[in-house]
Amino acid sequence: MHPFALERPRDLSAALAFGAQAGRNDAPAEYIAGGTDMVQLLQEDVRRPDRLISLAGLLDGRIESGSQGLRLGAAATMAEVAAHPAIMEQYPVISEALLNSASPQVRNQATMGGNLLQRTRCPYFRDIGYADCNKRAPGSGCAAIGGENRWHAVLGTSENCIAAHPSDLAVALIALDAAVEVLGPSGQRVVPLAELHRLPGDAPHMETVLEPGEVIAAITVPANPAARRSHYLKVRDRASFEFAVVSAAVALDMDGSRIRQARIALGGVGTKPWRVPRVEAALAGASLDEAALRQAAAFAAEGAQGRGDNDFKIELMQRAIVRAVGIAGARA
Ligand SMILES: Cc1cc2nc3c(=O)[nH]c(=O)nc-3n(C[C@H](O)[C@H](O)[C@H](O)COP(=O)(O)OP(=O)(O)OC[C@H]3O[C@@H](n4cnc5c(N)ncnc54)[C@H](O)[C@@H]3O)c2cc1C
Ligand code: SF4
Missing domain, CATH: 3.30.390.50 (CO dehydrogenase flavoprotein, C-terminal domain)
Incomplete structure (x- = not known):
């Protein structure tokens, strides 16, 4: 494991000032929330940040449901959201996507923000024994094209990367026109979830439209009569x-x-x-x-x-x- 400094900022603005970059292997500083994906990748030496910025205790974890729709604080856990009575009744697709994800232990620890930004399960990305992975090492090639690709994507691929996005939650949310509230050093903005993740194109190592320092603060889902069914x-x-x-x-x-x-x-x-x-x-x-x-x-x-x-x-x-x-x- 690459040695890193763990920073525990006293508040969110101090955290944003570190300029950490989610979803990039070449970032010198990265955020950590529940750690269920991040720690695995640190242990495997796939990710090598010099600094890890802990978001623990800094982000909203409330779950609010009303006539306008749903708001999920980024720190809410997968277990809390899955078991929320309003979500089970009015947005069953979200609850079902979460309950069909991971294990109870992981769901108790993993957060909404981290779920959307988890990295691909492409085995070549997660094993540094393979040299060719444009997502991990830009310009090195893609071992999956021409290798074992049973788990890989068939839509939105490029000649540089065919890795499938792993999140179940994101699939449910995108069907409901969800958006993410993003906070960064220069303020707040709202990004439709459909625009958060980038296609791999010729830069598969750049996975989202988030700028350095930006965090996902919350997820919003507009009220819709279809959500209940x-x-x-x-x-x-x-x-x-x-x-x-x-x-x-x-x-x-x-x-x-x-x-x-x-x-x-x-x-x-x-x-x-x-x-x-x-x-x-x-x-x-x-x-x-x-x-x-x-x-x-x-x-x-x-x-x-x-x-x-x-x-x-x-x-x-x-x-x-x-x-x-x-x-x-x-x-x-
Ligand atoms: C054994 C196992 C099985 C799993 N099975 C499934 C499954 O079936 N379906 C599924 O969808 N998922 C599955 N997962 C993945 C799991 O859902 C994710 O690991 C988890 O949701 C990540 O959340 P976290 O809070 O632990 O994120 P972390 O590991 O802390 O972070 C993940 C990424 O998000 C970034 N990040 C975290 N929070 C924020 C934020 N608020 N703003 C900006 N960046 C942020 C971090 O920098 C990092 O890049 C599985 C995981 C494990 C370990
Ligand atoms: S599919 Fe993407 S993540 Fe997997 S080896 Fe190819 S470049 Fe790397």
């Missing part, structure tokens, strides 16, 4: 304690037995949490008939590119959409 379907290699091979977050506004409006996002298949607007448009006015759902789900495959081991995801994600829409539609 929502579902998170996660397909994984074992029944618990496993990341998504493919997942689908679905929220439906129904007009009798027909879909008035659908919101759909996919996990495990994109280099960032992936919304599928063409599928949503095709579902507007459709019934829950399986053939109609199947026809609409086919739009998810537009632009998808498999790399061999992960080709199966292109079919699987369409089936996940059909199954998740059926389950959400059957909800009262």
Whole structure:
């Protein structure tokens, strides 16, 4: 492990002044919240900051639900959010995404902010024994393209990186048009979650639009009639304690037995949490008939590119959409 200094700032403005940069391996200073992802990467020598800036006790952890929607303080834990009665009742897709993530121990410790900014599970990124990883060492190549890529993305990839985004929570939130409140040395701004993560392009080591020093302070979700009739379907290699091979977050506004409006996002298949607007448009006015759902789900495959081991995801994600829409539609 690379030696680092642990800073415990007395307040948030002192923390912001360190200029730590989330989601970059080349950053000399990085934040740490619950530490469930960060500590693993420090131990494996994947991340080598000189300074770690602790956010413990500095960020809001409140969960507020009202007529305007939902606000989750960045320090709220995955367990607290998953078990909140208003979220279970009015935003089941969020609760389900969290309960299908990690383990109870991790969920007790991990925070909302850290969840959105966790790093990819690409095994080549997480093992410094592999020299070729553009995300860890810019310009070094990509061992996954042409290597084992069963876990990798088929949407939003580039010739420089095909790593899948790992967060289940982000998939549920993006389907509900969530945004993040960002605080930094130069003030506050709001970033739609759909714009927080960057596509890998030719700079996969730059994962978000956050500037040095900026922290995620809170997540907001606007009130929406579809949120109550929502579902998170996660397909994984074992029944618990496993990341998504493919997942689908679905929220439906129904007009009798027909879909008035659908919101759909996919996990495990994109280099960032992936919304599928063409599928949503095709579902507007459709019934829950399986053939109609199947026809609409086919739009998810537009632009998808498999790399061999992960080709199966292109079919699987369409089936996940059909199954998740059926389950959400059957909800009262
Ligand atoms: C065994 C295991 C299984 C897991 N399974 C799943 C799973 O199935 N699904 C899933 O979605 N996740 C899974 N995870 C990942 C887990 O959800 C994340 O590790 C956790 O959410 C990270 O939160 P944290 O507070 O511990 O973040 P940390 O580890 O402290 O930080 C993670 C990153 O976020 C940055 N950061 C943290 N908070 C902020 C903030 N407020 N502002 C700016 N930057 C910040 C840090 O600098 C760091 O880059 C698993 C983790 C483990 C260890
Ligand atoms: S897919 Fe991305 S993270 Fe994985 S080895 Fe290639 S460059 Fe690195």
